[in-house]
Amino acid sequence: MHELTWGLPVILYLFLAGLGAGAVTVSGSVLLRKGGFGSSRFAIARCGALIGPLPVMLGTFLIVFELGQPFRALNLFKLINLSPMNIGSWLLGAFIFLSLLYALTFLPPSAGPGDRLRGVRRALAWICVPVGISVAIYTGIMLGAMPARPFWNSPILAGLFLLSALSTGVASIILAGVFFRRNHRDPAVRDDYDNSSYLLTASDALLIGGELIIIFLFLMFAQLTIGDVRYAVNVILPGGNLAPAFWGLVIVIGLVIPLVVEIVLIVPKLLYGRRFVSIPAIEVAIPTAIIIGGFALRYIIVVAGQITAPAAL
Amino acid sequence: MTGSRKKSADRENQRTSRRNFLKAAGGSAVAATVAAVAVPSLATDDESGQQADKKQYGMVIDVRKCIGCHSCSVACKAEFDVPLGATRSWVEYTDKGTYPNVSRNFLPRLCNHCRHAPCVDVCPTGATYKRKQDGIVVVDAGLCIGCKYCIQACPYDARFLNPLTGVVDKCDFCIHRVSKGLEPSCVNSCVGGARIFGDISDPESEISRVMATNPVTVLRPGMGTEPNVYYIGADHSDEHENKRGWYDVRVTTHRKEKDRR
Numbered sequence: 001m002h003e004l005t006w007g008l009p010v011i012l013y014l015f016l017a018g019l020g021a022g023a024v025t026v027s028g029s030v031l032l033r034k035g036g037f038g039s040s041r042f043a044i045a046r047c048g049a050l051i052g053p054l055p056v057m058l059g060t061f062l063i064v065f066e067l068g069q070p071f072r073a074l075n076l077f078k079l080i081n082l083s084p085m086n087i088g089s090w091l092l093g094a095f096i097f098l099s100l101l102y103a104l105t106f107l108p109p110s111a112g113p114g115d116r117l118r119g120v121r122r123a124l125a126w127i128c129v130p131v132g133i134s135v136a137i138y139t140g141i142m143l144g145a146m147p148a149r150p151f152w153n154s155p156i157l158a159g160l161f162l163l164s165a166l167s168t169g170v171a172s173i174i175l176a177g178v179f180f181r182r183n184h185r186d187p188a189v190r191d192d193y194d195n196s197s198y199l200l201t202a203s204d205a206l207l208i209g210g211e212l213i214i215i216f217l218f219l220m221f222a223q224l225t226i227g228d229v230r231y232a233v234n235v236i237l238p239g240g241n242l243a244p245a246f247w248g249l250v251i252v253i254g255l256v257i258p259l260v261v262e263i264v265l266i267v268p269k270l271l272y273g274r275r276f277v278s279i280p281a282i283e284v285a286i287p288t289a290i291i292i293g294g295f296a297l298r299y300i301i302v303v304a305g306q307i308t309a310p311a312a313l
Numbered sequence: 314m315t316g317s318r319k320k321s322a323d324r325e326n327q328r329t330s331r332r333n334f335l336k337a338a339g340g341s342a343v344a345a346t347v348a349a350v351a352v353p354s355l356a357t358d359d360e361s362g363q364q365a366d367k368k369q370y371g372m373v374i375d376v377r378k379c380i381g382c383h384s385c386s387v388a389c390k391a392e393f394d395v396p397l398g399a400t401r402s403w404v405e406y407t408d409k410g411t412y413p414n415v416s417r418n419f420l421p422r423l424c425n426h427c428r429h430a431p432c433v434d435v436c437p438t439g440a441t442y443k444r445k446q447d448g449i450v451v452v453d454a455g456l457c458i459g460c461k462y463c464i465q466a467c468p469y470d471a472r473f474l475n476p477l478t479g480v481v482d483k484c485d486f487c488i489h490r491v492s493k494g495l496e497p498s499c500v501n502s503c504v505g506g507a508r509i510f511g512d513i514s515d516p517e518s519e520i521s522r523v524m525a526t527n528p529v530t531v532l533r534p535g536m537g538t539e540p541n542v543y544y545i546g547a548d549h550s551d552e553h554e555n556k557r558g559w560y561d562v563r564v565t566t567h568r569k570e571k572d573r574r
């Protein structure tokens with residue numbers, strides 16, 4: 001097996017940047033939408049906004065020190081070219097700056113839906129959503145840009161990374177909600193908790209469904225291709241080195257189980273208009289599974305791309 | 314000859330063919346002058362509008378003459394003080410078949426100085442670039458941050474992170490020798506005379522004559538990189554073929570990375 005050129009720091013970066021960008025994107029979209037979340041809209045937006053920047057900055061720290069010359073990292077900003085890593089660095093820099101400002105608007109004790117920072121906060125949310133989506137997407141483009149890496153060389157990888165980023169972002173918001181919002185001092189937040197929980201769970205189910213469709217398309221088309229990609233995809237198909245981790249951690253634990261549980265939870269309200277009841281144990285277990293799955297997805301994709309190669313010399 | 318020929322530089326070098334040059338009527342100085350005036354307006358895809366004669370250095374390796382002695386690898390190591398375990402230039406052995414139907418072929422490897430070099434496309438700092446004047450793909454060691462993106466992108470595994478400098482390194486066709494009119498060190502040391510180095514864009518050069526009169530191949534042509542290192546008589550067999558279970562293929566190198574990528 002070839003030595004991994006990009007190892008754990010890069011894998012962690014892809015995962016953490018996705019999760020953070022996803023959390024901020026979800027936060028911004030929840031803040032900007034009109035209806036649905038009621039009075040908990042602000043609380044959810046606050047969760048996502050405060051979670052977001054930290055993992056992104058941690059991930060960035062990790063990749064900078066993965067460089068052969070960490071102290072030259074600023075060379076990335078000496079020019080703009082079409083390298084996905086160059087564009088991604090600009091996006092990442094902008095995202096860290098903007099998402100920190102956005103998070104700051106939630107920090108004052110007086111922060112609330114109608115405070116005087118409202119305008120700034122909404123303006124920042126408008127910028128953070130597209131920049132967050134771009135950060136989540138570019139990581140997939142960066143891996144996908146190389147014919148020399150047939151496993152990665154597909155436009156669908158960027159879509160998968162985006163959905164996984166949003167899904168792990170929602171998961172982290174649900175998880176934070178259990179600890180910080182469920183027993184909130186403000187009765188309004190508590191009252192709306194179940195309703196907002198329902199909306200988050202339903203959105204997450206949609207994202208996971210999307211991920212499964214993308215993975216299906218990826219596997220299907222790899223199978224129907226003759227040559228490099230088909231050979232490369234064998235590492236995650238039954239019999240491949242990474243198959244147990246892929247099917248066990250990514251598909252079953254990270255996607256199928258959460259999707260089934262979430263569907264069971266939302267169906268009574270979705271189809272029969274019954275009350276949605278949130279169960280704390282599930283609200284901890286399912287997001288945790290999704291986050292584990294999200295990390296496993298990055299891990300397996302990054303490793304699979306590097307242990308496979310074009311088939312013909 | 315070269316003076317009378319003006320080549321339109323392929324700024325859109327992704328698209329236009331290298332052979333897509335404008336040829337002025339050969340011979341007279343008048344024709345050359347006319348061409349020099351006329352060409353810039355025609356060659357709209359030239360970046361600078363300047364019409365310098367563009368070289369493309371390249372190499373032909375006649376594998377039939379290679380005896381697998383690693384002189385080239387050793388010369389390269391010495392030339393650049395390449396750290397242990399890393400190689401700018403190396404030789405692979407391809408063993409095929411089962412006794413008595415067996416063969417061993419050698420495959421000297423180096424950076425292909427690709428026309429469409431993926432390493433250049435992905436480099437985020439501009440440290441890796443293809444020199445306009447001679448088509449050599451180089452790494453600016455003062456700019457490279459060691460992100461290793463180019464290592465991922467090269468389909469030929471020609472690059473490595475130099476542990477001593479923290480930046481990426483690879484074959485540069487011995488620019489320091491070539492610019493003084495010498496041959497690259499591996500060519501100079503090749504005991505079989507298997508390597509021919511020169512300007513591929515000059516049809517009169519030895520390398521162009523050899524390429525025109527022999528069947529030549531490049532490695533991984535399907536990648537679309539259009540390498541400038543050509544082989545005569547190379548065995549393109551790879552270990553992937555073992556899946557068919559017909560005859561055995563084994564590739565060995567003395568590199569730290571034992572597997573061909």
Ligand code: SF4
Nearest residue numbers: 424425426427432467
């Ligand atoms: S062989 Fe690799 S390093 Fe050399 S020019 Fe081609 S892609 Fe770049």
Ligand code: SF4
Nearest residue numbers: 436457458460461463
């Ligand atoms: S390692 Fe250096 S040469 Fe390679 S892509 Fe990164 S900055 Fe460019």
